[in-house]
Amino acid sequence: MNRIYIIVLSAMASMPMMGQEVDSLQVKQKDLGGALEQKKDSTTNKEAGHRNMLLNASSTDQPRQINVGLPSSLSTTIFEDGLPVSYNFWPDMPYYSWFGGTSFGRVAPLSLTEGALQYGTVGYILDSHHKKSTEEFKGTASYQLNNFGRQSFDATLTGSLGNGWGYMFSSNQIWDPGTYKLQAAYLTKRVQSYKALFDKRFAQGQGYASLLYQYSYYMSVGSAYAPFIYKGDGSVKKYNGFKFGTDAYYGNEASWFPYLDVMTGEHKTKKWTDGGTTKNHQITFRLNYTFDNDTDLDITSKAKFGDVSMAMSAVSGIVNNVPGQYFYADGSAFTGDKIQNRFFMYVPGFERDWITSAVWKGKLQEGRHNWRIGANLWYNRAGVQQMNTIMAHEVKADPAQLYTKRADGTLAMANIFNPGSGEYYDGHETKFALFVSDDWNITQKLWMSLGLRLESLGYGGTAALTKDGKNNDRIPNWWIGARSDGGITSFSNNFFNPSATYNIRYTLAKGFGLLGEYVYVKRRPDLQDYAGSALPTLDPVNINMGRLGIFYNNPWIQLVSQVSTISQTNYKSRATFYHTLTQNVGGKFAGEEVSVTQPITYDVQTIGWTTDFVLSYENFSLHGLLTLQNPQYKKLSIYATFPDGVTDGADVSNKVVTAMSKVLIELDPSYSFGKWRAGLNFRYFSKQYINKTNTLYFNGHWESFANLNYMLNKNIFFTLNVVNFLNQTGATGSIGAADLVTDTSKYKDYLMSGSYLRPFEVSLSTTINF
Numbered sequence: 001m002n003r004i005y006i007i008v009l010s011a012m013a014s015m016p017m018m019g020q021e022v023d024s025l026q027v028k029q030k031d032l033g034g035a036l037e038q039k040k041d042s043t044t045n046k047e048a049g050h051r052n053m054l055l056n057a058s059s060t061d062q063p064r065q066i067n068v069g070l071p072s073s074l075s076t077t078i079f080e081d082g083l084p085v086s087y088n089f090w091p092d093m094p095y096y097s098w099f100g101g102t103s104f105g106r107v108a109p110l111s112l113t114e115g116a117l118q119y120g121t122v123g124y125i126l127d128s129h130h131k132k133s134t135e136e137f138k139g140t141a142s143y144q145l146n147n148f149g150r151q152s153f154d155a156t157l158t159g160s161l162g163n164g165w166g167y168m169f170s171s172n173q174i175w176d177p178g179t180y181k182l183q184a185a186y187l188t189k190r191v192q193s194y195k196a197l198f199d200k201r202f203a204q205g206q207g208y209a210s211l212l213y214q215y216s217y218y219m220s221v222g223s224a225y226a227p228f229i230y231k232g233d234g235s236v237k238k239y240n241g242f243k244f245g246t247d248a249y250y251g252n253e254a255s256w257f258p259y260l261d262v263m264t265g266e267h268k269t270k271k272w273t274d275g276g277t278t279k280n281h282q283i284t285f286r287l288n289y290t291f292d293n294d295t296d297l298d299i300t301s302k303a304k305f306g307d308v309s310m311a312m313s314a315v316s317g318i319v320n321n322v323p324g325q326y327f328y329a330d331g332s333a334f335t336g337d338k339i340q341n342r343f344f345m346y347v348p349g350f351e352r353d354w355i356t357s358a359v360w361k362g363k364l365q366e367g368r369h370n371w372r373i374g375a376n377l378w379y380n381r382a383g384v385q386q387m388n389t390i391m392a393h394e395v396k397a398d399p400a401q402l403y404t405k406r407a408d409g410t411l412a413m414a415n416i417f418n419p420g421s422g423e424y425y426d427g428h429e430t431k432f433a434l435f436v437s438d439d440w441n442i443t444q445k446l447w448m449s450l451g452l453r454l455e456s457l458g459y460g461g462t463a464a465l466t467k468d469g470k471n472n473d474r475i476p477n478w479w480i481g482a483r484s485d486g487g488i489t490s491f492s493n494n495f496f497n498p499s500a501t502y503n504i505r506y507t508l509a510k511g512f513g514l515l516g517e518y519v520y521v522k523r524r525p526d527l528q529d530y531a532g533s534a535l536p537t538l539d540p541v542n543i544n545m546g547r548l549g550i551f552y553n554n555p556w557i558q559l560v561s562q563v564s565t566i567s568q569t570n571y572k573s574r575a576t577f578y579h580t581l582t583q584n585v586g587g588k589f590a591g592e593e594v595s596v597t598q599p600i601t602y603d604v605q606t607i608g609w610t611t612d613f614v615l616s617y618e619n620f621s622l623h624g625l626l627t628l629q630n631p632q633y634k635k636l637s638i639y640a641t642f643p644d645g646v647t648d649g650a651d652v653s654n655k656v657v658t659a660m661s662k663v664l665i666e667l668d669p670s671y672s673f674g675k676w677r678a679g680l681n682f683r684y685f686s687k688q689y690i691n692k693t694n695t696l697y698f699n700g701h702w703e704s705f706a707n708l709n710y711m712l713n714k715n716i717f718f719t720l721n722v723v724n725f726l727n728q729t730g731a732t733g734s735i736g737a738a739d740l741v742t743d744t745s746k747y748k749d750y751l752m753s754g755s756y757l758r759p760f761e762v763s764l765s766t767t768i769n770f
Contacts, residue, residue: 067664068112068545068566069564069606069608070568070604071573071659071660072123075089075093075094076094076095076124076125077089077119077121077123077125078094078098078125079118079128080098080129080284081129081130081212082286082357083300084119084355085098086304087304087355087378087382087429088382088526088527091349091382091384092278092280092304092308092350092351092382096216096278096280097216097280098128099216100128101142101154102154102170102172103154103168103170103172104128104131105132106128107126107127108127109124110124110127112519113503113517114127116453116521117435117451117499118374118376118435120433120453120455122519122566122568130168130197130212131158132158132166132201132210133160133166133167133168133197134166136159137157137159138770139156139770140767141153141156141767141770142765142766144763144765145764145765146764147761148177148179150174150175150763151175151176152173152174153173156168156170161198165198165201166198166201167196167198167199168195168196168197170195171193171194173191173192173193174189175187175190176190178222179761180247180248180249182250183253183398184255184272185272185273188220188221188222188223189219190217190218190219191219192215192216193214193215194215194216195212195214196213197210197211197212198210202289206291207289207290208286208288209286210286211284212284213281214280214281216279220276221275223249223250223313225315225754226244226249226754226756227239227242227318227340227395227396228729228751229749229750229752230735230750231749232747232748232749232750234687234697234699240396244759245757248397248398249315249340249753250342250393250399251342251393251400251402252393252398252399252400252401254272255271255272255273256269256271257269257270257272257311257344257346257391258389258412258413259387259417260387260418262385262386262387262418262423262464263385270346275309275310275311275346276310276312277309278308280306282303282304284301284302285302286300293362295361296361297360299356299357300356302353302354302355304354305352306350310346312344312347313342313343314343315340315341315342315343316390317736317752318753319338319341320337320338321335321336321338321339326392326402326404327403327411328402329403334402338395339395340395343388343389343390344390344391346386346387346389347387349382349385350383351381352381352382353379353381354378355376356376356377356378357375357376357377357378358374359374360372361373368441368442369438369439369441370438370439370440372437372438373435374434374435375433375434375435376431376433376435376455377431379429379430379431380527382429383424383426385424386424387417387422388418388419388422389416389418390416391414395753423464424464424531425530426463427459427460427461427491428459428460429527430457430459431456432456433453433454433456435452436452437450437451437501438451445507446504446505446506447504447505448504449501449504451499451500451501452500455496455497455498455499456494456496457497458493458494458495460492461490461491461492461527461530462489462490463488463489464489465491465530491535493524493538497521499519500518501517501518501519501520502517505551511552512550512551512552513551514551515548515560516546517545518544519543519544520542520543520544522541522542523541523543524538524540525537536572536599537601539569540570541568542567542569543567543568544565544567545564545566546565546566547563548564550562556616557614558614559611560611561609561611561612562609562611564606564607564608564610565605565608567604567605567606568604569603570601571604572600573601573602574598575597575600575638576596576736576739577595577638577739578736578737578739579593579640579642579644579646579648580594581644583644585643585644588643593737596640596642600636602635604633604634604657606629606630606631607629609628610626610628611625611626612624613625620669620670620671621669621670622667622668624665625664625666626663627663628663630656632654632655632656632657633652633655633657633692636651637649637651637653638652638692648740650693652692652694655693657689658688658689658690658692658734659689661686661687661688661700663685664683664684664685665684666682667680667681668681668682676710677709680704680706681704681705684703685700685701687700688732690733690734690735690738691739691740692739693740693741696735696738698731698732703724704725704728705723707720715768716768716769718765719764719767720762720764721765722760722761722762723758723761723762724757724760729756729757731754731756733753735750
């Protein structure tokens, strides 16, 4: 599958995200103790402490991914009313239809234990629950504007219809031109969300039933990249004065793009904004009922109809210009020195889900046992096509789009279509799981929790695979109609995936004791792994995570210090190998650079130590976190054979995983005075390696946030947010050609391109409760 996996490392945060409509004045002192993850009733309180996932230095609207010591996926997993927003993160990513805001009554991350039991994964899940109706008419409206012209409006109304019936209506609107001004699109993001909920409260407080309809429209065509010079010592400097985040870096005429249809082989064009628009319809039914024996049943069922369209743009390498090869739109020759190759990925797809979860829970032995029995019955239909195009533009701010000339002299925006491979699959997946847990207060000093998930996974469909499942078909798989085997191969599989969790807490003295946790998850390839031209590796993915440490609590400090280990087998990715040809071959010339992309499978292991604390004194609090870790590749030997017969590669086992830091620090002071509340957030990430041989790296950097809240009265408050007030550039990227190099001399003062932290940003929001 040709995807760009971006690893985002984050620790914990203590303030709302700059740009999300979160009432930070409602962050009470008691919330700051959540880092300890100690619960008296962990059946009903399974949150992962105070890890606010809405504070994201890379995106205004997406939750961040919290580092657990493993490479991350494309998107944070998000739950909504007990169900995943998206069945899987591909193709309908969760942030295409989840935007936070005033319609939610509670938003908090689930613990790693809950992620394993409810979803069969190891990672923090953002859990959100919609507001219910109210007996009296109530409303909340929020408006935000930042210094780049981004506007968001969010409003929610709740009330009663009588006889226990009520309603909730909500809408979220975002107009975002981006931090840079593109000629190809006025708005880089446009979001529309509409929700209507009707519920019925049962007599005598025995629960409620609700029906929620949601429609979301998500258009995104951003291009957060920049050229810079890598100095060779881990630092970067500006290239010709290009300003990260505020200078546009996208071909200014490319409001549309050409592509080669993966199904028919026809050349087509698409408007950029149309190609980047996804629409979702969702209907959710929820039933909560408390029986006379005080047991509680919660059932949630959702039908989702998503029509996905992604138009993703990523930079490839910056190369020298070949005189006479590229031209401006008016036909004049481009005579500059450098060319930026841009990889454009157009992915139309769909998701059709019917997913249902049920949880029955209660207590035994006067509350000493808090038990839970749950079930998931999830059905998914999904399919994608992927078309790739490589285009070129100048290497400067607001670059002109560059063209090549066809044989008849007319201009073409691109001359490379679907390099390597395209992507196609269409299939269905069914997941049935049972999970149980028991939280046992054995004595006043000893508490223990056990959990087990048993999951049956079955799927089938068609994909553009070679007959023997190997990546050896000489006919390009991007044109399915041209494939010698007809282009389409059927597949099906059934697997059994168990997960298990164990937690223990023992109090040695008042406020002081020991903590332990173990999580095991087994996963197998699923539907999305059948993209590309080769069958996925069917070996099981085993994830083991263990933590052991101490806790200490008193009125002014809450502290946890733990050592941990986490490992994952059979991590799947794709690697691109670059090589300079030694002879003329296949229409290529000696000295010309070529690339080969192929799947790789490897293990990852991380051993670490984390100390997490909260200091509290009157109106002041300080949250701090220090993590020392050593994420390493295991069993990773990567080699490729190029067209001239040369084989190159390396064994990089025990090397540090690229884009992951060994040291993570977080400091979050806050202070309240009168109607005011001020807070700061600092996150530090130590150096991150650029290549797998660990010979090139980026120096460490800080992420910084600040906010100031003023409560005018009980109904109106204002929030001033600042992002990146330390003005860190935080350039990130990779040098594909250097992934396996050991001699780094040629990469000093090396011109490259990559992504960066959000630039300095100021926003003001006003929230009115009525």
